[in-house]
Structure formats: C-alpha cells, structure tokens
Amino acid sequence: MGTISCNKLDDVKITIPKQVSKKENQKTTIVNVNGIEVGGKEVVIFAGPCAVENREQLFETAKSVKASGAKILRGGAFKPRSSPYSFQGLGKEGLELLSHVNKELNIPIVTEVMDTRQVELVSAYADLIQVGSRNMQNFSLLKEVGKSKKPVLLKRGMMATIEEFLNAAEYIINQGNDQVILCERGIRTFETSTRNTLDLSAVPMLKHLSHLPVIVDPSHGTGLRWMVPFMAKAAIAAEADGVIMEVHYNPEIALCDGHQSLGLNEFSKLMVELGKIAKAVNRTIL
Amino acid sequence: MGTISCNKLDDVKITIPKQVSKKENQKTTIVNVNGIEVGGKEVVIFAGPCAVENREQLFETAKSVKASGAKILRGGAFKPRSSPYSFQGLGKEGLELLSHVNKELNIPIVTEVMDTRQVELVSAYADLIQVGSRNMQNFSLLKEVGKSKKPVLLKRGMMATIEEFLNAAEYIINQGNDQVILCERGIRTFETSTRNTLDLSAVPMLKHLSHLPVIVDPSHGTGLRWMVPFMAKAAIAAEADGVIMEVHYNPEIALCDGHQSLGLNEFSKLMVELGKIAKAVNRTIL
Amino acid sequence: MGTISCNKLDDVKITIPKQVSKKENQKTTIVNVNGIEVGGKEVVIFAGPCAVENREQLFETAKSVKASGAKILRGGAFKPRSSPYSFQGLGKEGLELLSHVNKELNIPIVTEVMDTRQVELVSAYADLIQVGSRNMQNFSLLKEVGKSKKPVLLKRGMMATIEEFLNAAEYIINQGNDQVILCERGIRTFETSTRNTLDLSAVPMLKHLSHLPVIVDPSHGTGLRWMVPFMAKAAIAAEADGVIMEVHYNPEIALCDGHQSLGLNEFSKLMVELGKIAKAVNRTIL
Amino acid sequence: MGTISCNKLDDVKITIPKQVSKKENQKTTIVNVNGIEVGGKEVVIFAGPCAVENREQLFETAKSVKASGAKILRGGAFKPRSSPYSFQGLGKEGLELLSHVNKELNIPIVTEVMDTRQVELVSAYADLIQVGSRNMQNFSLLKEVGKSKKPVLLKRGMMATIEEFLNAAEYIINQGNDQVILCERGIRTFETSTRNTLDLSAVPMLKHLSHLPVIVDPSHGTGLRWMVPFMAKAAIAAEADGVIMEVHYNPEIALCDGHQSLGLNEFSKLMVELGKIAKAVNRTIL
Secondary structure, eight states: OOEEEOOSOTTOOOEEETTTBOOTTOOOOOEEETTEEESSSBOEEEEEOSBOOOHHHHHHHHHHHHHHTOOEEEOBSSOOOSSTTSOOOOTHHHHHHHHHHHHHHTOOEEEEOOSGGGHHHHHHHOSEEEEOGGGTTOHHHHHHHHHSSSOEEEEOOTTOOHHHHHHHHHHHHTTTOOOEEEEEOOBOOSOOSSSSBOOTTHHHHHHHHBSSOEEEOHHHHHOOGGGHHHHHHHHHHTTOSEEEEEBOSOGGGOSSOGGGOBOHHHHHHHHHHHHHHHHHTTOBOO | OOEEEOOSOTTOOOEEETTTBOOTTOOOOOEEETTEEESSSBOEEEEEOSBOOOHHHHHHHHHHHHHHTOOEEEOBSSOOOSSTTSOOOOTHHHHHHHHHHHHHHTOOEEEEOOSGGGHHHHHHHOSEEEEOGGGTTOHHHHHHHHHSSSOEEEEOOTTOOHHHHHHHHHHHHTTTOOOEEEEEOOBOOSOOSSSSBOOTTHHHHHHHHBSSOEEEOHHHHHOOGGGHHHHHHHHHHTTOSEEEEEBOSOGGGOSSOGGGOBOHHHHHHHHHHHHHHHHHTTOBOO | OOEEEOOSOTTOOOEEETTTBOOTTOOOOOEEETTEEESSSBOEEEEEOSBOOOHHHHHHHHHHHHHHTOOEEEOBSSOOOSSTTSOOOOTHHHHHHHHHHHHHHTOOEEEEOOSGGGHHHHHHHOSEEEEOGGGTTOHHHHHHHHHSSSOEEEEOOTTOOHHHHHHHHHHHHTTTOOOEEEEEOOBOOSOOSSSSBOOTTHHHHHHHHBSSOEEEOHHHHHOOGGGHHHHHHHHHHTTOSEEEEEBOSOGGGOSSOGGGOBOHHHHHHHHHHHHHHHHHTTOBOO | OOEEEOOSOTTOOOEEETTTBOOTTOOOOOEEETTEEESSSBOEEEEEOSBOOOHHHHHHHHHHHHHHTOOEEEOBSSOOOSSTTSOOOOTHHHHHHHHHHHHHHTOOEEEEOOSGGGHHHHHHHOSEEEEOGGGTTOHHHHHHHHHSSSOEEEEOOTTOOHHHHHHHHHHHHTTTOOOEEEEEOOBOOSOOSSSSBOOTTHHHHHHHHBSSOEEEOHHHHHOOGGGHHHHHHHHHHTTOSEEEEEBOSOGGGOSSOGGGOBOHHHHHHHHHHHHHHHHHTTOBOO
C-alpha cells in the first residue's frame, strides 16, 4: 500500500512510492517556477552565488547570468555549514536582497530553507524553495514544505540511494504539493580528487522511474571550477531537465565555495557550448 | 579560529573544533543522565524497543531490561522512516507512555527529537534527547538542542566523516550545552549483507580526538539480531563507554525493526557475556 | 623521485607519477591500434560481445558494428568471473575466432589478458591488450604487459582512486610501453540501482592530470542496456576519447552480460546520436 | 549448480558457493599450518614485519614476537606497492631469509605470492601462502594456489563484498585445496581518518555462512599503530580465530608501513591484554 514494485525494469530492484512513480507513457511533470517551466523542451539553467553576501555581489552576478541566458537565480540566505565557525548566511537580510533583485531584474529565485519554523518566511520571498542535501531525510521539513504552495527543489542526500530520494519526494507530494524538482548533486564515495562523485546515471534512472523533472548541480558535484563545464555538458547529454551552477562576480573573494564558482565570463562562454549539446539531444536552452 | 589542527597524531589529518577537542591528559567528560554517569568506569547499557507501541510492550520490555542490568531505557515516539507510508510513531502519546514507565520503574529514558519545534516538548519528558543519524547535519536542530538543558545523544550520520561528526557536536556545545554523548551506529558502504557497516574504529578515534563519551549501536549498525551480541562485545573491547540495543518483548510482532531486536532472554544472557568483556578491559557493567 | 606533485591544480591533492603526468601544453598522446588512432580528433567507438561464444555470434556482431561505425572489435576469450561455476570463456579457441574475424573484416581487436603466462599468447592475436578492473593492481601483470610491444587498454579498478589508476599506468610505461589507453568503467558505491556508479568526472580529471587518452565503458558502468545510450552520450560530452560498449547479435541468449548488451539495431541508431554529440564538442565519429 | 542460497538466515541475501558453505551444525574447519592449528579453541596470533628487509631485522623481530606468544611469522618478500618507485621487496633473497629464521626459531611462516609463475617457488619456502587484497579476484592466481599443497591465507579485497570473498575462496577449494583461512583487513569507504575501515561484522558473518576460519588484520585495517591494540581486542571479542599484526624491531626505520607497525614491547604488552579478551569468550591464546 502506497508503494509499487518496479515492473518496467526487471533489472532494477527498487520499490517506488506511488505518487512519484511514472505511469505508462506518462510525460515529465512540468514544474512552473513563476513562469519558467522546468521539465519541458527547454533545458533550464539556474545560476548565482553560493551565498548572498551583499547587494552589489548579488545584483551584478544576477544581471550578468540573466543576460547570458540563466532563467532562475540561486543564492543562499541560510547556509548549512559543517562548522559552526563558518559564515552562516545573512538570514532574513539575504532574503530581502534576493527579493529586491527578483523585482528589479524579473528573474525567479530559489533559496534554501533549513528549519520547519522558517518555511513560511522563506516561502514569502522565494519562487522555488530548496531542501538541501543534508536535510533530504529531515522528514519534518519535507512535510512542512509539502504543505507550502511553492514548488520545491529537492537535492539528493550525499548518502541517499535512488529509492530513498524518491521516498523523500513522496513525503512532499503526499502533503499535497506535487511541484517537485529533483536535483542530483554528487554522492559520497571513496574518491577524493573531486569533492563528491557526480552520479550522472541518476538522471536517466530517476526519469525512468518517476515523472518528476531532474536537474544536476555540477558545482557541488565536483567542487572544482574548471570541471564544471565538462559535467554540465555531460548532464545535458544525459537528458537532464536543467543545470544549476554557482557563479560569482568575483570568485576569488567569495565568502563560500569560491573554488567551485564560475566567473561571469566563463559562465557566458559555457552557455554557448551548453546550447550546442542541448540541440544535439533535441532540447533548447536560449 | 574555533578549530585546532590535530597535532597529537601526525598521521590523522583532521581539523578538530576546539570545544569537543581533547586537551593534553584530559579525561572523558562524564555526562550525567538523571543520575546515570556515562563516560566513567562503568560501561552503560541502553536498551528498549525501536518504537513505543503501547503500554504493555513498553512496560514489559522496560521491566525486564532493567532487571537484566540496563541503566537507560530507549524508545522512539517520533520515528524517522524512509517511507511516508511506514509507522511514524505515537508522537506525544508515546512520550507520555515513556514518562509513566520512567516514574514507575525509575529508569531514565532517551528518545528522539526530529523537529526544532518539538525540542521543548521532548525535553519535558526525556532525560536524554536523541538527535538521529538523518539529522546529524540538521544544523537548526543541533542549535536548538544546544540551547536545551538536557543532555544530548548525537548519532553519527550514516555517511558522516569523523570530522563532520565532531563538528556537529561542536554546534551543540557552542550553544552552551556540553553534555553530549557520541554514538557510532554504522556507516553506509558498498557491503549489503549487513544493514550498515559498524565502524568500530570510530570508537578509539573519537575518544582519542575528543573528550566526549562514545557509545555504540550494534542493532542499527548490523540490522541482524543474531549479530548484535558479537558486535556489542567487540564494542566494549574497543573501549566504548556504552552500548545501545533494541530489545522487544516479542520481536516477531514489533511494528519497527523487529528483525534486529533482541528478545528479553537473549538480552539477559548477553548481559552476562558483556560483563566478562568489560572486566577484561578494566571496566564494569553491573 | 619518480613522482611529481600536482601544481597545476591547487585544489586537487594528488601525487602523479612522472611518466603519465601531463606537461605544460602537452597534447593527448595518440595510441595507434593497428591503424586506428585513439586520442586524436575522432571519438573512437569500440563494440562487440562480452565473451566470444562461437563463430556465428562473433562474425555477425562484428560485421554489423563495423558497418555502423565501430572501429575496434571487443570480445573476451579469457573471462574473469566472480564464481568458478560461471562460463570462463573459450580461451585459445576464442582468440583464434577473434583472429579470423580480424582478417576477414579488417577490424582491430581488443581482448583481455588475465595471467602473466598468457601475455605472449594474447599479444600474438590481439591488436590491443586489455587489463581488466580486477587486475588493475596485479602488478606482475602490469609489468609483463609493459614489456609487450602491443598497446594496452587499462581499465580502472572498481575500487581504485584516480591516483592509484595513474600509478598502475605508470607501472606499464615504466617497462618501456607508453601506448596506454585509460578506461573509466564505473566504481563501486553504496548505490545499488545500477551495477556500478559510472564516474564521468574521471574523464576530465584524468585528461587534466595525464597525457594518456581516456575512454568510457557505459555497459559495465551501468549494467543496464537501456541506460547505455544516455551515458555514452554523456561520456562524449565530457570529452572522452572513445566509448566501449557491449553489443550482441542476440542479447537474450548471450552467455554473459546479456542484460547490459545492446542489440545490433539499437547500436546502429545510437551511433547516429553519438555523432551529434561529438560534433557539438568539435569531435568526429564517422 | 555449484551454489546454494542462504536459507539459514532469511535476512541475509547472499548466494554462497557450495564448498565454502557451512552445513548444519558444521564446525569451523581446522587449517593446519605446519603444526599450528587455525580454527580451533586457540586464537592464533600472526606477527612480523611488513617486508623482510635484512637478516637482523627479521631475526630480532621473529625471536621477540615468538617469545611474546606469536605462533606464525609474517613477512613479505614480494611486495604489492601502489607506485612502481616504492620498495618492491627482496624477492627470492627475502624468501631465503624467511626460511633460515623458520629453521632457527621453529616458527611457521606466511608470505605473499603475487604471480602465477611464483607459486611453485613461494610454496617451496612458505608454510602458508598469502593471496593479498589486490589479488583477491586474480582468478588465475586463485586457481594456481588451489593446485598447491600448501594452506592459503586469502585476504579480502578492499572493496570486495562478502559474497565475492566467499566465491574467491571457492575458486581455491574447487581446485582441490580446502585449507583456506579468510582474512578481513579493512574495506574502502568514504572515511579517511583511518587507512581503511576495518569491517569487524565480517567476522561473525563469514563464520555464520562458511566453515572456514577467519582472522583479522588490524594493522592494514586501521593504518595507525596506536589503534591496533583496540581493534585486535575487538576482533577477538567478535570471535575471530586469529589476528595478524605488523611488528617491527624498530618501526621508525621500517622500509614499509612503519606508521602502522607495533614495536616489540608494545606487542609484548598487547599479548597479555589479548589473552584476557580471549578468556572472556572462552578461547585461549598462550
């Protein structure tokens, strides 16, 4: 009850919960982020800084990535950091900065929520609410965003199986919110040359088992700025519905994750290359 | 600032946050759970059912494990389950049952908190508040239990490094609560014959780097009832300060984790064997 | 001595042995497999059955994959199988069948060698000698193929780090044979929905650190026939120099790995799609 | 054919090959290493240097570990090293030194074989032939030691499942040699504070599924000298049939693995503690 066995693929031994499960001939669900459709023919590019730092940083970065073709702006106001002594984000002030840029530049924003008590606040500012990797099995938070009216970007836990990931999405849908985008962002393995191991096979697997759209985060997935373009292209070739990347107007001075953030020019050039790959798989970008 | 490099062990490359860090010749911190000291000469045994199901189940199990020598009763009222369709726990009713048993049998209780909004409620009933594996990097929850006056049992995330685990404990201590017990409960690896891979080397490693007491959960660590005794003994031989085990008065009908729960007689016999190992490492149990 | 630190990438902490290491502005080494150049502008496709089974199977498969654009024929005569009761390959008879097809169809062949005592024999038949994943750290075998005059296809161990992989290649080159092709074929992780986790980030990483050409094996990397096309495309987008795939004229009756082998028509259609991706990254296939 | 499903444990999903499989009420097979019985009531301690370096080093170490209670001397003549530029062992000269010490001190020796062509040579000197982790799935080597008359110490691959490990043992037995000792030596996980993650749950699991004796290598399993005593004790508490440890008469100058080798005094003291644990589980050491 509530789950179905996977009978489309005899060789994949997974029990898929019923609401995220893809039915016979079902198309990818289109998630509408304030006018931007994720899951359709267009490959949607999300870009922006790891953390919102100040107005200039956010505005300059947002203006540039939008001009280059990004459709949704990312930026963290509440930051989950391994150490309590690392920069924890600007909090509500960060949300307000995001909101100003949203209005001035007319670009939807996605930002993370980390606490059930903040869901209402974050929902008031964001067009798309992010549940981060470390909270993928924070079931209280999943239920709370499931009660929200805003679409949700659910990142795969760095230790989560495909089955657990789909069950986490089911927690959200089960509360009445079926606007969920799945995001592969790298899993933890024995390999240490990259920050995580980006599991691109998760893209076709998730799209085969579920009707939800799937995007990829090569910035966290690799942790290496120079590797982001390679993996962004590979993600689109594997038929991801979008790519989310960290871009900063000056990565050298970023308060967070500068080593994995693209500069504005790098991002602009990359967009042209991504367009070529999208075309090769019958998708569009710009 | 806030962290120190590990210079005691040139061969361990870890940056340890300052408050959890063990200073020269520092002894293990004793955490006092309503009169029961964890971190001293005695190896403390925690036992009880995975989930509180009803009064009979909890009371019969508690009475028996106490008689066998367990010092702290475990039992979940709020249950983190991978699927939204699995039993989610009795909630507040479960807390009240725990509280009744606590008073009748005079045994301290530990139970899990999953939501920042529940910390006050759970603190009112529990003697020791548990933060589970899936919430080890739920930083909002860590901060909230750090503000509580109750001691905290922090379980290692199933894919958390030793460094991340110690940083999670630092989040709690940094809010003013230094009564933290660390719990190794198995990590996720490629091996599938056991539910997780119990990393017993974490016990000497954590005790070498930090002054906090360390206990082991062989029930979740192995997922196999028959294997629990072997790993409980090994944990004590590796100098764990305690062992936490799932025990049920009738594992065959348990609503949760019955396959890894010991029956009452098995537990009673095991306690005798654990006592022998404790003695062999100059510790006591009963 | 013999190794250099990686100073091109401050953020990659790897010690690279000197002969596999890429020098400033060094281009990818071209490995010449009996006239087919691996490492140049062309993305080289390797295809064929997991194991050589009989003349008809090998000949029909080879003829078809060649017509579809594959440039090198794969086929195992000595098979490394987890169980001693599984089909172990045709041995020398398999090598002779490969040799016949090679002459009739004029397509170079790659086949695996598993024993130092077989290197001379296999070298007499193969155009490219494969060292499989399970033997990546069989140092005696690496030294022996290093003394051979034939180019070597070295597959990454399923548990091998990038650093270990490059050191294994160094063992070969250090014996005088610098014609080495590296192959990413999936690593072992906690995820079980795929046979292994194909680590495509290994492609840009290996090409950044080393001058050796890099190919990808999506058949073993995923273990799922339907997923091979997605990952083959992604591999080329990530700038692999080649892709090796299992193709069988009748996957349903294959003695080995039929569930991950493409049929002849599937392969033929896929080649057209791979050509589009190759073009999008300024490479060619046909 | 050749394999049986595991019907003793409904909760362990493993297919066990028939000859390694434990039958109803079957006792642990006793492997006789030139008079020393492994698999009986006594917990057998194996000790000695990582690599044989010279006569003095080997003789002094051997004399001391024997006096402390070790029953089998370990020492590598052929060394599997990740880098071709690391010390590769003394080869035949090392075997001769081992043989001299064997005769003078009357202690059986175990040493590694890495190449099918060396099996005859190594068998002529060793009382117990070791197949190392990196060669656990070198099937040619497994078959060759299976034809030998000498008992075999088979180390688990660092990323081998229990099922693969038992199948590797089956390869040996299937050639007619049923004198096989299994050795858990740490698996590769995401955790980097220890060299590997010692999987002690493998001990009860292997002994439950198979009749072969199981020993543990805490030296390679942890890579940290100070941690070896903790894990050696835990291994015996988990009912290992033996422990193999690296001991060197002067770890500071060891050519290989000095950081994980115990000094002679440390080893001597540890033996006393191991005896107490052995007694607590009804086994003996001295």
